[in-house]
Structures are given as structure tokens and as C-alpha cells.
Amino acid sequence: xxxxxxxxxxxxxxxxxxxxxxxxxxxxxxxxxxxxxxxxxxxxxxxxxxxxxxxxxxxxxxxxxxxxxxxxxxxxxxxxxxxxxxxxxxxxxxxxxxxxxxxxxxxxxxxxxxxxxxxxxxxxxxxxxxxxxxxxxxxxxxxxxxxxxxxxxxxxxxxxxxxxxxxxxxxxxxxxxxxxxxxxxxxxxxxxxxxxxxxxxxxxxxxxxxxxxxxxxxxxxxxxxxxxxxxxxxxxxxxxxxxxxxxxxxxxxxxxxxxxxxxxxxxxxxxxxxxxxxxxxxxxxxxxxxxxxxxxxxxxxxxxxxxxxxxxxxxxxxxxxxxxxxxxxxxxxxxxxxxxxxxxxxxxxxxxxxxxxxxxxxxxxxxxxxxxxxxxxxxxxxxxxxxxxxxxxxxxxxxxxxxxxxxxxxxxxxxxxxxxxxxxxxxxxxxxxxxxxxxxxxxxxxxxxxxxxxxxxxxxxxxxxxxxxxxxxxxxxxxxxxxxxxxxxxxxxxxxxxxxxxxxxxxxxxxxxxxxxxxxxxxxxxxxxxxxxxxxxxxxxxxxxxxxxxxxxxxxxxxxxxxxxxxxxxxxxxxxxxxxxxxxxxxxxxxxxxxxxxxxxxxxxxxxxxxxxxxxxxxxxxxxxxxxxxxxxxxxxxxxxxxxxxxxxxxxxxxxxxxxxxxxxxxxxxxxxxxxxxxxxxxxxxxxxxxxxxxxxxxxxxxxxxxxxxxxxxxxxxxxxxxxxxxxxxxxxxxxxxxxxxxxxxxxxxxxxxxxxxxxxxxxxxxxxxxxxxxxxxxxxxxxxxxxxxxxxxxxxxxxxxxxxxxxxxxxxxxxxxx
Amino acid sequence: xxxxxxxxxxxxxxxxxxxxxxxxxxxxxxxxxxxxxxxxxxxxxxxxxxxxxxxxxxxxxxxxxxxxxxxxxxxxxxxxxxxxxxxxxxxxxxxxxxxxxxxxx
Numbered sequence: 001x002x003x004x005x006x007x008x009x010x011x012x013x014x015x016x017x018x019x020x021x022x023x024x025x026x027x028x029x030x031x032x033x034x035x036x037x038x039x040x041x042x043x044x045x046x047x048x049x050x051x052x053x054x055x056x057x058x059x060x061x062x063x064x065x066x067x068x069x070x071x072x073x074x075x076x077x078x079x080x081x082x083x084x085x086x087x088x089x090x091x092x093x094x095x096x097x098x099x100x101x102x103x104x105x106x107x108x109x110x111x112x113x114x115x116x117x118x119x120x121x122x123x124x125x126x127x128x129x130x131x132x133x134x135x136x137x138x139x140x141x142x143x144x145x146x147x148x149x150x151x152x153x154x155x156x157x158x159x160x161x162x163x164x165x166x167x168x169x170x171x172x173x174x175x176x177x178x179x180x181x182x183x184x185x186x187x188x189x190x191x192x193x194x195x196x197x198x199x200x201x202x203x204x205x206x207x208x209x210x211x212x213x214x215x216x217x218x219x220x221x222x223x224x225x226x227x228x229x230x231x232x233x234x235x236x237x238x239x240x241x242x243x244x245x246x247x248x249x250x251x252x253x254x255x256x257x258x259x260x261x262x263x264x265x266x267x268x269x270x271x272x273x274x275x276x277x278x279x280x281x282x283x284x285x286x287x288x289x290x291x292x293x294x295x296x297x298x299x300x301x302x303x304x305x306x307x308x309x310x311x312x313x314x315x316x317x318x319x320x321x322x323x324x325x326x327x328x329x330x331x332x333x334x335x336x337x338x339x340x341x342x343x344x345x346x347x348x349x350x351x352x353x354x355x356x357x358x359x360x361x362x363x364x365x366x367x368x369x370x371x372x373x374x375x376x377x378x379x380x381x382x383x384x385x386x387x388x389x390x391x392x393x394x395x396x397x398x399x400x401x402x403x404x405x406x407x408x409x410x411x412x413x414x415x416x417x418x419x420x421x422x423x424x425x426x427x428x429x430x431x432x433x434x435x436x437x438x439x440x441x442x443x444x445x446x447x448x449x450x451x452x453x454x455x456x457x458x459x460x461x462x463x464x465x466x467x468x469x470x471x472x473x474x475x476x477x478x479x480x481x482x483x484x485x486x487x488x489x490x491x492x493x494x495x496x497x498x499x500x501x502x503x504x505x506x507x508x509x510x511x512x513x514x515x516x517x518x519x520x521x522x523x524x525x526x527x528x529x530x531x532x533x534x535x536x537x538x539x540x541x542x543x544x545x546x547x548x549x550x551x552x553x554x555x556x557x558x559x560x561x562x563x564x565x566x567x568x569x570x571x572x573x574x575x576x577x578x579x580x581x582x583x584x585x586x587x588x589x590x591x592x593x594x595x596x597x598x599x600x601x602x603x604x605x606x607x608x609x610x611x612x613x614x615x616x617x618x619x620x621x622x623x624x625x626x627x628x629x630x631x632x633x634x635x636x637x638x639x640x641x642x643x644x645x646x647x648x649x650x651x652x653x654x655x656x657x658x659x660x661x662x663x664x665x666x667x668x669x670x671x672x673x674x675x676x677x678x679x680x681x682x683x684x685x686x687x688x689x690x691x692x693x694x695x696x697x698x699x700x701x702x703x704x705x706x707x708x709x710x711x712x713x714x715x716x717x718x719x720x721x722x723x724x725x726x727x728x729x730x731x732x733x734x735x736x737x738x739x740x741x742x743x744x745x746x747x748x749x750x751x752x753x754x755x756x757x758x759x760x761x762x763x764x765x766x767x768x769x770x771x772x773x774x775x776x777x778x779x780x781x782x783x784x785x786x787x788x789x790x791x792x793x794x795x796x797x798x799x800x801x802x803x804x805x806x807x808x809x810x811x812x813x814x815x816x817x818x819x
Numbered sequence: 820x821x822x823x824x825x826x827x828x829x830x831x832x833x834x835x836x837x838x839x840x841x842x843x844x845x846x847x848x849x850x851x852x853x854x855x856x857x858x859x860x861x862x863x864x865x866x867x868x869x870x871x872x873x874x875x876x877x878x879x880x881x882x883x884x885x886x887x888x889x890x891x892x893x894x895x896x897x898x899x900x901x902x903x904x905x906x907x908x909x910x911x912x913x914x915x916x917x918x919x920x921x922x923x924x
Contacts, residue, residue, distance in 0.1 A: 415884075424886075438900075449900045451886065520835065520853050522876040523882035523889070546835035550873040550884045558884050562870035808838035808849060809826040811921070 001313030002030045005302065006091055006101040007248065008081045010035025013275025013291040014042055014064060014107025021817045022071055026493050028303060031073045032099045034091065036080035037130060040245030044130070045288055051134050051162030070489075073237055074099075084250035085270060103270055103302060106247055106258060110240035110276040110286065115150065117210030125234045128159045130510045140218075140233040143167035148221045148231040150209050152179040154317060156237035157192075163323040163488050164234070171202040171229060173209060175238075183317045183328040187344070188351050188367045193323060195349065204229075242284055244278040257284045262265070262309040263539070264298040280312060281581070300693030307760035318370070325366070327373035329379050331355065342515050343394050352394060359387040372396035413464035420466065421459045424451040428466060436472045439549040443467065483523035487517045492528070492745035499532045505541040506533065506586045508786035520546075528746035531633065534669060535741050539782035554779075555791050556613055563602045565606040566616055568625035569666060572602025572640045572659035572678075582623030586616050598676075600637030600675065602630070614802040617792035628791040629667055636675045638662040639687065643680030643697065654680035657726055661695075661733055667788040668737065668780070671753075673743040689717045692740075692750040693733055698722070702729050706736055706762065707754035718759045721767045741780070821920045829855065829915045837872040837881070842921045847908060848872035849917060850892050852879055857910045857921045860894035865903030 005021075007014045008319030008566050010033050018031060035041075041063040049055040067567035068075040079093040081525050090100045114120055124135050134796045137159075141147065149160040152174030155265040161168045173178075178189035179196075193203055204223065211222040212234055220228045242257035253259050265274050265282075274294045276286055285291065285530040290313035292415040300308035316329035332355045338501030343352045348368065350759040354376065355363035361380040366373050375396070377388060386393055408486050414420070416429030434449045436438055436575065446463055453463040460641035483489045488511075489500070495514060504510040510520050512530045521529065526547035533541045545553050568583065583603050608616055629635065640658030658678040665676075669751035677688035678695040688694030694717050701724035703719030720736070723729055744753040754762060766773045795801040826840045832851040839862055840847040848862040848871050856879065857915045862872045869885030889898040890905060897903040909920040 519878045522877045522880075523887060526875060526877065546833065546876065548877065558870075558873060560867065560869075560885065562873070754883070785862075804833070804836070804838070805848075807841045808831055809824070809840040810840050811824065811840065 003028065003102040004100055005029035005031045005103050005105070006099050007033045008091060009032065009105075009107035009109055009275070009277075010037065010039075010060070010075070010077070010274065010507065011107055011109050012041070012288060013109070013295055014105055015041040015297035017105055017107070017272075017274055017298045017302070018071075018073065020296050021302055023303065023493070024299065025303035026071075026491070029103075032101075033073055033075045034081045034093055034097075034099070035075070035077050037132070038078035040068070040075070040077075042131065047128070047131070047134055048129070048162045049160035051137060051159065051650040053138075053166035054165070057131060059086055075479060084246060084271075085370060086252075086271075091557060101270070103272065105298065105302075106252075106271060106277060106465050107244055107275045108243040108277045108458050112236065112244045113239045113241055115209060115236055115238060117211050119214065119218070119234055120236075122214050123216060123219045124214070124218030124232060125212050125236070128155060128235050128815045129240070135236060137233060138166070138328075141166045141168055142232070144389060145169070145232040146230050146466060147171070147235065148173060149234040149235045149237060150221075151237035151239070152176070152203070152205075153237065153239070154180055154183065154319060156235070157196070157319060158321060159235050160196075161792075163235070164199065164201060168233070169202075171204060171205045171231075173207055173223065175206065175208055175694055177206050179203075180319070180328075182327055183365075183542075184326075184367075185332055185353060187342075188326070188353070188365050191346070191351055191367055192324065192326065192348065194321075196321075222401075222777050240276065242279065244277055246525055247273070247277070248487075255279050260309060262297075263301040263306075264294055264310060265301070266688040272298050272812075278721055280310065283312060284311065285315065287317060289313060290315060305758075305761060307758060307764065308528060308702050312615055314377075314381055316364075316373070318373075322702060325368055325370040327366040327370040327377075328364060329373075330361070330363035332365050338362060341390075341394055352774050354393060356386070356390075359390070361386060374694070379545045385602045393807055402432050402606070406771075411462060414567050416511055420462055421450075421452040423456075423459075423626070426450050431463065431466050434472055435467060440467075441471070470767055473665070483529060485522055487522050488525045489517070489554055490514055495529070496532050496536070499529075499536050503537070505537050507544045509546050524547075525551075531671065533639050535783070539786040552632040552634075554610075554613060555628045555630060555632070555696070556608065559605075559607065563607045563609055564613060565604050565631075566608055566613070566620075567602045567604040567630040567701065568620050568627040569630070569662075570602045570625075570637075571662050572638055574640075574655060574659065575603075579623055579625055582620055582625060586619045589619065590616050592616075598637075601639050602637060611806045614792070614795055614805050617795065621790070621792055626666075626792070628789075628792045633670050633672050634674065635662070635665045635668055635670070636673050638665075638689070639675075639677035641678075641680050641685040643678075647680055649683060650680035650697070652680055652702065654678040654686065654695070656709045657695065657729065658686075660726070660730065664784070665732065665737060667732070668741070668784060669787065670737070670741055671746050671748045674740075674750070675738065683731075688716065691717065695729055695733075700724065702726075704729065704736075706734050707750045707759070709749055710753040713751070720752065720763065721760075732766060734780040735773040736762070736776075738776040738780035738783075739765055741783075743774075767815075820869075820923050822923055823911075823918050825916055825918050825919050827917055829857065829912060829917055830856075832917075833896070835876040837874075837876065838862040839870075839872050840919065840921070843923055844868075845906075845922070847921065848881075849918065849919065850876055850881060852876060852892070856892075857912060857917055859908040859910050860890070860892060860895050861908075863896060863905060864888055864890070865905050871905070884903075 021220045039471050043060045046060040077095055081091045082094040083092045090098050092098045112129045127135045145229045147163045147168045149172045152172050160172050163170050178186045179193050208224040210224045213220045222228045222270050244254045244258050247258045248254050258273040258277050259279050260266055260273050264271050268605045275291045293313055294310050297308045297310040314330050319326040329616045337357050341358045350368035353365040360383050364376045418428050420428050431450055431452050440446050453460040530544050530547040533542050543690045550558050556566050590612045592605045596604045620627055638658045638661050640655045641656035662689050674692045676693045677686040677691045679686040679688045680697045689695050690708040694705040703722050704720040706720045709715040709719035832838050834853055835848040836837045844863040847859050850858045862870050864883040866888050867881040871881050873884045874881040880889050882889050888901045890893045895905040895907040
């Protein structure tokens, strides 16, 4: 039976925990959610846009009723939990609805602080926290009417901006001398005030509110030692405090917030807490990024993975007021140890301040030009030593040349004519036009409509930036749990689970079971299903050639003119003269236009006509060469250096280990292509540190590295472990491949898989658990029994199989009457 | 000017795939769907001339192997959001034999 998970609080933090949890353990819990508001889960950050009328409630909804239903989550909307009965492990709402739990998440958020001054209960005095507040504000708002906003912080200014948009006269009352004093220094606060004043906003600084006056409806606001100002609406935005009443009542330890540890557990281990109601290492957070980081860790722990921990966040803030660019992060107050670099251009309205300590960024304030905000923020979070770029730091990342950050923030600076997607020749202007004219919202939409980033994907980051830049605040990077394709409404995880649980061994049975919306799937789901089926049921499931991309179906790489390339396997990159002779002979005999050394230490024959393929393979086969799997989602090559056999630096025999690994692993279908390399010494001539599985010899044995990628997005490998014998390398290699085969999504490279699951996850299952490692390796070898078939030997032996290579009919091109 | 040509037997084409007819001026891809419908299209994607005969067939559609454009086998049109169209040729079957009305110079 599934464990019961109850979430109290249907806000952004709590629901994010569920989203993260569904990604990694979709079937572990029976989930119930209580939310006090009568809505699904919405994006609270966009309340100011809702207020300004730029958005509707539907626009800001993150997960509607359908999402809950699709994920089997019971949602109690508009029901506030009144009591947690920890002894009997159940929660009860005010209207008596009860739910039992094995684990409980508190995400009760925060409540706006209400000033304790006379008149606070008058009609027209509101706070700014939820949709109900916004509705109330819109009720009293109106063109030409007067509004007072109390509080010149982030929230107050956004509310003030929203009310101005509605045509109101707005006065902001602030207790301090500087606006947004928690995010801005006095200089930036001053510029902000000036520019808001230019738009017609009025300010009364260093002033406290004494009373709201009026009979039944608000008429004015009284200030301490000052005049009374007329007002039809007063908004209190003086801050928030964690909503801990429920936790307190249940005697869960609270201070300012509900106190949690690094796995987001309260003093009751069954009860987790995330979000604004939480106090972690003495800190309380009110911005969204830390909440999402907490959610990820909490989900990891709920899924019983238990390797992630939350260690606190450095927060950054952006003001969402159209036309005002403002970014701030970290600590910028500056004490003795800190050094400040500032730049000011009042005419252009640009101010930048970077606070350094010990050559590391500690605080950032940017006004007017925030293009480099996320770069500085990254430097701050990483604690990067900026000593050697200090002289140019102020001018931003683009002044550093390509430092490997690949186009971050380049989007805004690009001209419309600049090419974004080199593969498909798409310019920035095309993308912007498509986004605006066709109302595109997501990366997938942009891919579908423009083809930008739809091929190699290396410009994905840039396309996302253009999307973010064009849509402004409307763009959300939030990764959603996505269905596999348009015809199958389930995620990769669900599909794989179904294949295993219900013993789906054919494409037909899988399509039927998954209630495919089209007659026989599509080019996206069929290859994925075929992979899940054959990798889950080796020896039992039938491979479906019609569900394979042509490169896998006929083991050759389709070229732009419809011809093919063939690359026979050259074990470890070591070739014998008679093999080279056979390749040369085939190249001449079939008039192959180009023979090229590939990056993986093979020889490729390029431009082979389809009908020649079986004969080319036949000839190569006779010389003992195998030509299958060269372009599939499978083991590609094992690159080696010459190691101790020849190299004066070599410390191990990398060549023969590479050959052994290749002979062991070739022919295995994988979620995506898989590359290996073995280097004979730490000089690493085989470039093993950018492979999916890389082996680097050291004096005392071998370093095993995983998750590298040298293509689309460079990612160096992570060190998995160090071993001493070849036998251990082989066992780790098999186990790692099998874990990847069993758990990664189809078309997910090891690099992205490891980034999704975490290296610790791989280590737990392979390095730290020898029993499980052996079991994985055994399953890999078992599946290899059915996999290592030379497709061309099969094809040459069976004329039926070679039929598809020749035209069904060849007509005399001089005229049909002769046929 | 066109002529009906017998190009082969339905069993010569596996379900959900295509075979090529080398006609006088063009290559024609003859498709067979899961429900044994037969369609003939010019073996050339309107986008970058990819050989449609090598694509994955699903429903009454084919996905071009070069850049994943999806074409309707019934009328040769590219499915939105992409645009374009390739030629189709009339097809008939008699006793399992496939006939295609092919153009002549």
C-alpha cells in the first residue's frame, strides 16, 4: 500500500515539492492537499500583474484542477486546516474534513503584517497577499481615485505600480529614508525614487502611519506629526511574518518560523515544512528561489533518496515594474573588510555596485542595466575568485570574451539579424516575431514554430533567453512534468514503469495500455517505447524496426542528400592492414565519394547509396569488420591512447582495456548515444574526461569518470571512484551502463541524467553498494546475450531483410511503355 | 501526361514503411500504413529534400528523417506549424497489386 502524504498549503512552495517528488518517485505516495484559497496553485509573484490588469486569474494559474486529477492528487480547495493531531497522524480542517498521513508537509506560507492602528478594519483598507486582496483592491480602485500604499519595499512598490496602471493617484508612505532598503543602498534607492516620481508616484519618506479615518468607508490616512491625506484605498505592504499558528498549536517547535533542519524536517521527523513559514539556520525567506531550492531537497528526502541537503540560500531580487531594471543580491551594506566598486551614469540612469571581500563577490546592486545580474549572481554563489578579472568586472561578462558561460544574457544585446540557431539558420528577429505574432510561451512552442534549437540544441539557452526577454515576466523557467509526446499523456517515468509492471513487450500492447490518442503513435513516442520495451524485456520483446529512426533501422547515418555513411567498428581505434585494405577496396568498388577519419577513431565511408549498403557491408564483413550500431542510440566508440605498450609516459595498458570494454559493450541499446575512452596516464590523450564513461590510468590503478559531454554543451566528467584492477573497471562500467539504461529517459544523455538525479545517486547504487553493482553488471551481461548481433551478417544471410534497400520498381527513364 | 504503372505487390512493402519507385523524372515513395492503405508521394520533403521513404510512418502520416517535419500521406501537406507540400500520385490496388499513376515527360 502507498504511504500517505498530506500537504497543508496549496501555494508555490508546497506544490513545488509535489512536482519535484512526482519527477523522481511518481508512485510512492497517495497525496492529499489542503489549500485555504478557493483556487488551484497560482503564481503569487504575478499578483502585481493581476492587479494591474495585465493578467487574468487563469494566466497566473500554475496548476489547475486538471493537474491534480491527472496526478491522482486529492485537492481540498478553500479548506483551511485547523488542527494537526500528531498522535493519530491526521489533520482536520475547519469544516471537519480529515486526512491521515504518514508524512506531512507544512507549507502555510506567511501572513501580511497588519498595522495595529485605529481604523484598520475600515472598508478600503487592505493587505496585498493573495487573489482575494487583489479583488478587494480592484473593487476600491478606479480612475482618478486616490490610493495610499504603506511600505516602500518590493511588494509595496509593485502594488503602487499596479494601482498607477489602473489610473489612480498613488502616494507611498515609507518608514525609512531609502526605498527598498533591504535590497538597495541609498544611492540606488534614490535613483529609483526619482524615476518613480517622474512617472507620477508620490512619496512621503521617514513617516509612520497613525490612523485610518472614515465612517465605514476609508476617507483618509493620518500620519504621525503630519497632515491627513485623502484616500479611497489604503494598501498595507509593510512586510510579512511566517504563518506558524497551526504548527504552534500542534506543539511543533517554532521560533520566528517553523524550525527545520537541512532536510526540511521539523522537530517531528514525520512533519516537513517548506517555504515562507520556515526558519532554517536562523533565516526566514520571502522570495521564490530559496523556496524552490527547499522544495527540491524536501522531495529528495520524501522519495527516500536522502542525499540532498539544503544549506541556505543567497537571495536575489528583481523589481517587476515595467521599464525599471533593478537587480540586487547578497550583502551590499559594506563593512571594513569589504571593498566596493561602483559605477554611476546618472544621465543614462545606470548605477552598479559590486561589493567584494577577499576578491569574491559578496553583494550586487544594479540599476538601469541588469544584463549581467545573473552572471554576478553566479560568481557570488560560486564564490569565484575574481582577482584576475577585477579590472573588467564592472563592464560585464561580454567584456571577458567567451569564458565558457555560453551566451548568458547575450539575448538582449543581439541585433534582430543575428543568427541564433546555426543548425536551422534562424535569426533572433524570426524568433521574436514568432513569439509575438503566434503567442508562443514555451521553448517547445518556439522549437515547433521556428525550428530554433530543435536540432543540436546548443542554442537552447539563448533561445530561452530570447523567450524570457521577449515575454518579460510572463516567462517561467519552471520545468514541468511533461508528457512523453502529444499522443501519449504520460511521462517517461510513468511509461517505463508501465512497461515493467504490466509486462508490455510489444509496441502495440504499449500503445493500447497507455491509451495512445493516435492510431499508432508518432515519431516521438514509438522510438521511446521501443527502447523501453527492449531494454526492460531483453530476449522476450521483439524489436520493431518500423519504430526506429532510419539510422538505427539500417545502421547507417542518413546524409543531407539521402545517401548514407558507414563506419565499421574498429576496436579501440586499432586497425589491422587487411581491415584497412577492405575499407579501401569497398570505397573504390562502390565509388564512395569520401573516406574520412572520424572523431571516434574510426574510418567513415560517406555518400554510400542505399541500395549499395548491403553489398558494402557484405564486403566489409568478409574482412571481419562489423558495421552495426555506428549511429544508433548505443555504444559508439571507445577511444584509447597507446598506453604502456608504446608511450613512455603510460602507466597502464589503456589500449587493451579499451578493446575489452568495446567488445563487451558494443551492440547494447541505450537511452542515447554512449561514448567511452581509456587514457593510459593522467595526460589523458584519449580525452576520457568528456565521455559518458571515461577511464584514466594512474600509477595505482584507474580513475573512473562519468557523465561527460564534449558536444552540444561541454561538461567534464564527475569522478565516480578509483579502482585498482581491470576487472573492477569492467564491473563498474557494466553497472553504470545498466543503471543508465534502466533509469534514464529515452534521449537523455548521461550528463543530463546525472544532473537530474545527482552524482550521489549513481554512487549509492554502484560504488557504495557492491551487491547492487554486481547485480546491475549481471543484468547488463544478460541483456548483451541478446544484443550482440551483427545486423549485416543477419541481413546478408536473409534476402528478405535486404529487400528494403532496393527500389520496389526501377522504371526505364526513357519511357514507360518499355516496362 | 501520366500513365498507370504496376509497381509491385502490397506484401513487398512491410506495414508502416515505404519502398521507392524510380520513375522517369522523380523518385516516388509508396507507403503502406498499419491499416494497409497505400499512398504514393514524391520522395522529397519540401523543406530540405529529405527522402520521405526513410521516415517513420504513423497513422496516415510520415515524419521526414532529416528534420522531423510531418507530412500527411493523403494530400502531401506538411502538418502545422510547418508549411509546405509535396506531390502525391493516385494509387489503386487490384488483387494485392499496386498501381500508381506516374507522370511522364
